[in-house]
Amino acid sequence: MTFDVATAARALLERNWREGEYRGRRYAFSVPSPRSYPWQWYWDSGFHAIVRRRFDPAGARAELETLLNAADPDGFIGHTVLWGHPLDLQRAVRYNIASRADLMTRTIQPPLLAWAWAWAVGDPRGADPRIDAHHAWLREHRALTDDGLLWLIQPDESGMDASPKFDHVWGRLAQGRPSFPLLIARNRRLGFDARRIRAAGRPVVCEVLTNVVWSLSERALGRPSPTPALIERLWDGRAGRFADDVVNAVRPTPPAARPRTWDTLAPLALPDLPDAIAQRLVDEVLRAPGFADGVPLPAVALDDPTHTSRETWWGRHRHWRGPSWVNSAWLVSLGLRRLGLDAEADALAARLAAVVAREGFREYYESRLGYGMGARDFGWSTLLWELLDPVDPPRAS
Template sequence: MSRLFADAVTRAKDILEANWTGAYTKPAPGLYPHQWNWDSGFIAIGLSHYDTARACREIESLLGAQWRNGMVPQIAFNPAALGHYFPEPDFWQADRSPDAPEGVLTSGITMPPVLAIAAEAVWRNARNRRAVRPWLERVYPRLRALHAYLYRERDPAGEGLVYIRHPWESGMDNSPTWDDPLSRIRIEPGTLPPYERRDLGHGVDPAMRPTDADYDRYVFLVDLFRRHRYDEAAIRAECPFLVQDPLFNAVLARADEALAELARALGEDPGEALEWAEATRRALREKLWHPEHRIFDAWDLVADRPIEVDTAAGFLPLYAGAPTPDQARALYERLNTASFCGLHQGNCFTIPNFDTQQEGFARENYWRGPVWINVNWMLAQGLRRYGYTLKADSVEKDLLQLPIRFGFREYYDSFDGTGYGAEGFSWTAALFIDLAERLHGDDRAGPGIWRRVRGAVAPMRELNDGPAAEGVAPERLAAELMAAVRALARRFYDTRRGRVDYERLGASAEYARYRELAAALRSFDPGLLVGRREKLAFWVNLYNTIVVDAVVALGVRRSVQEVPELFRRVCYRIGPYRFTPDDIEHGVLRGDARPPFRPFRQFGARDPRRAFAVVPPDPRIHFALVCGSRSCAPIDAYEADRIDTQLDQAARSFVNSSEVIVIPEEGRVLLSQIFRWYEADFGGRTGV
């Protein structure tokens, strides 16, 4: 991790330390003194990278407020911090319910169920799982009880979609989605219980918060709940606000997946959780999908109709893997517009919470326009789940640069990045830590450190040893081979998403033809390549296709990291010479340079392969070579007559990703470690 990222991570950890109460982490100083449900889940995810014990305590503390029916409340109140927030326990009167926990003060509603996702992160990141297992054995039944409550009490029709009964349960308190169902609530004069807002007494601009009219309706609903003693059936019969929310249900389906993983970790049957997940995913794509709007809408159960308001919540089913491939493509196309800050748009931050082209968009107002870190953290994972890598990189870049540039705030202006709401906000700090650790935590190890996987180093594997194509003249072989690479790219490379369909590729006629031509390289003289552009295109394509060939030939399932020393231990024979991917990268394309963290040049002084080195080398090749690492390029097929344009585009895509972050306020740039490892290739510091 670079020094600049490390400094920001230290600041984020300091925020979590300052907000730690000894039992839980409050969301922020001042306005939020208690323990909030999904806040604690996100906080635990960040803590899981460096303080497992505290992450466990965070989750278990919240579960200590769980109701007997399984509900985990939106807020667990700290008795020592009362008097600074509304509504507090005296207004909720949760103790009217026979299901409320004894000796714990809570609200009477819940929030999006991220706790299983957080517990999964704690288990996954734990350095000593044996020590964590007793904790997991304690919390797993409680997490299962939460999910069972939601499907039992909030999905009475058995659709697979649960409803929320208060806007606060969505986490998006004053989202424009709630305007229509809330507008049905008619409050007769003198019928509303007296109350006093406390949120505006902490120096927060009223323009950035829900209106008084919003609060009247929030209070109306709370009063209804307590009058019915929090009996779910009685509330359901009278409540004017019952909504199936795409965000809540997407989080639930993703949490079901996490619950299944936790069950497996404990040797339990994951079947129930997997059935829940599939039922919710199916219902999301069948009921909430709006094909004309290309987004998922909330469903108003009282009016029995969709709520056609487009917010970031409508993209969250990506996080759960709910959309079909066609729906995901349509979602991406809608997301990648000016309405939600398109890729490389340049004048905005991704993803604003509400359609910026709508009249009601308000860039400073809470859930009616700003960028929220937690929503976009989930959305980036959803985009990556469907392979929309460039867009995911763009979202994650903003998730990193917003806190670095504008502080760890509650939310941010979607155009100029100004931080709004509470300062020192815990989930912003925690999710920044998570992203920085996942994306840049291993940067200090150096390029290809994962190639030195423990285990026996395999002998050299010559991949192009099959039957060779016949009747191809030597002077035509390079052109024929490049045509075969382009044929593979057209059918099996998704260059927008950086994916290869290895299964279909491996069984295809195009791949069989490529293999025959690759085998013919055993009789090919690389000296026949003439001109810089032809050499660049040939060697870049060959490098990338050797990697693809290795994945297919060696049966790699998930990552080339499965194969120790792959980039040094697979090769093609070209004429009398062997070329590994490392030989092509460092020996040919880098002009026989010394690989980082190795003492000698790739080729020895008398190595005849030095004659094929591209001189002068082009540093843009670092943005074109695939390597199995997230910092490496998405795969593409390069053409000699377009190679410079393509390399420029690859460089722009890299610079626009989270690998490069500009901080104009401080006159600094956070650069990928690639620029340090290959500094000489770029012409030294001045060139970088």
């Protein structure tokens, strides 16, 4: 039987749809996965809206407006919005909340909202003042340096959670490690405030993927592109890779000695990335066996010592330590098509489609054999539709 990705993707997002009213605020969105992720996740909703626009433009807008409905008056929007019911005690230990009464967690995710709005709704400039307020909060509270790039206080703010690239930053407190709740507790005591955390001598990270998404969203709002600053701070021309800038790392490690993780390829999604850098990423990283031989796109190069797809004794430490993710493949495919490498993007999409047709829309996939892993009925894996039926990204004016 032929796999009809459009029909399957639409059915999944519809099954995962939730709407109602909570604490006097309206919500309408797709949960990432009904059992594992029963609330609204910030950047997941951006990906959901990008796909949903294909069959339900009003619903795509409602999903993004639901994030805005959760916003604090100062523009802050948290990583997770707890629509419908608060956290249970077990999750409260692992989630970045100040109190179980909070509507949102107090950390961020890659700020996809404005760029997703450009895809799903239209020009975000002047569309809703809450979008501008959100970006103003990010600039005020997370742009810790004069170049305007954002800095993170925890691994999960990057969306890459337990990636091995954070091991040298937080050590035993890195996400996925047994002591990660101690990092949450420490940051809670410091009010989840990036400047206070840095002043206390704790790590903060200018992270690649987050600033790629930040650049896309700033451009969508007609603001000056952060891409030149991203290149200046994070591009290592000698190694031919992008790498995070870190302050107060537990185990300072030079970029060339860090794990080879997929996010070095994330800048391919930037429409203003110089072609020379983009082509070098494709030639030297994407086409190298560590990435080219895996299910698109391994979170860690297959031949990197930190790569693993196996469960470990401390639980789900494997996610972002090897398995393949659909959103990563989609972002990279945008760069391939911008470079005119459509045949290569088509081949990437076809390889991934064969895996999803067999395994369903899973949270991630084992990067050699392609078996499904993590949550089932996972929303952003419907981005496969975008991979197979591409359209041009929205253009910044």
